[in-house]
Amino acid sequence: MAAGSKRQQIVNAADALFYSQGFAQTSFADIAAAVQISRGNFYYHFKTKDEILDAVIDKRLADREMLLAKWDETADDPARRIECFIKIVIVNQAKIMAYGCPVGSLVTELTKLDHASREKANQIMALFRDWLIRQFVELGCHADACDHALHVLSWSQGVATLAQTFKDEAFVQREVSQILEWLASIERETTRLQAISTKA
Numbered sequence: 001m002a003a004g005s006k007r008q009q010i011v012n013a014a015d016a017l018f019y020s021q022g023f024a025q026t027s028f029a030d031i032a033a034a035v036q037i038s039r040g041n042f043y044y045h046f047k048t049k050d051e052i053l054d055a056v057i058d059k060r061l062a063d064r065e066m067l068l069a070k071w072d073e074t075a076d077d078p079a080r081r082i083e084c085f086i087k088i089v090i091v092n093q094a095k096i097m098a099y100g101c102p103v104g105s106l107v108t109e110l111t112k113l114d115h116a117s118r119e120k121a122n123q124i125m126a127l128f129r130d131w132l133i134r135q136f137v138e139l140g141c142h143a144d145a146c147d148h149a150l151h152v153l154s155w156s157q158g159v160a161t162l163a164q165t166f167k168d169e170a171f172v173q174r175e176v177s178q179i180l181e182w183l184a185s186i187e188r189e190t191t192r193l194q195a196i197s198t199k200a
Contacts (some may be wrong), residue, residue, distance in 0.1 A: 006035070006037065006045065007045045007046075007055075008037050009035050009037075010031060010037070010042070010045055010046065010052065011052065011055045011056055011139070012050045012059075013031050013035045014026070014053075014055070015056045017030055017031060017034060018056055018106065019095075019099055019102045019105070019180040020098075020099055022105075022109055023049075023053060023106065023109055023110065023113075023115075024109065024113060025090075026049075026051060027049075028042065030138075031052065034134070035048055050117065051176065052115070052119050053115075054117055054120065055068055057106075057117060057120050057121050057124070060102065060106075061123060061124050061127065061187045064103075064124055064127055064128070065127065066142065068127070068128075068131045071084045071117055077138075077139075078134075078135040078136070078138040079135075079139055079183060079184075079187045081135050082132065082135050082136070082139075082152065082183055083180060083183065085128070085131075085132065085152065085156070086155075086156070086176060086179055086180060087176060088151065088156070088161070089156060089160060089172055089175075090119050090172060090173070093169065093172055094193075096163050096164060096172075097163045097164055097167050097169075098164070099164065099199060100160050100163075100164040101156070101157060101161075103121075103124045103125060103178065104125075104157045104161070106112055106121050107125060125153070125157065128153055129149050129150065131146070131155055132149035132152055132153060133145045133146055135149075135151040136148045136149055138192075139186070139187065140190040140194055141186060141190060141192070148186065148194050150192075152179070154177055156196075159171075159172060159175045159176075184197070
């Protein structure tokens with residue numbers, strides 16, 4: 001098997017284990033066992049767990065960039081793209097109820113550990129924030145775009161945390177319905193103000 005392919009297998013396994021067990025609780029042996037590779041071969045690809053962590057963060061960042069780009073291409077307007085972001089808590093509901101948000105949980109753990117990679121992990125949250133800001137700007141909420149983006153981002157993190165705590169599917173559905181109604185009200189108000197501006 002090619003070295004690049006084996007390295008990617010290690011990163012994929014570490015990504016899953018860091019999510020389900022946490023970074024601190026996952027050992028080299030855990031990752032090696034998941035990939036079925038000897039410790040010697042393992043060290044050929046990664047010398048430290050921190051090296052693996054950086055590779056996992058790079059993977060998560062690239063995966064989220066691809067997801068956001070897909071929504072940019074496939075959703076017709078910014079409100080529909082924001083809906084895609086909101087509905088991800090339903091799409092990934094089973095995993096979120098089991099382990100929480102993969103991004104939020106890692107950022108929180110690395111912050112508690114005062115880990116050197118915490119700022120790198122924060123880039124994923126910043127990616128979400130900046131993407132949401134662009135959507136709200138395109139929707140016409142120029143002055144409030146940042147506030148709205150942070151509202152959606154904090155909402156998603158709060159729902160993920162409580163979904164993991166209470167394992168309540170109905171709660172997640174209610175929260176999604178409520179924030180979608182909030183988004184619809186923002187869209188209606190923006191449309192109304194744009195119509196007034198056009199007439200003026």
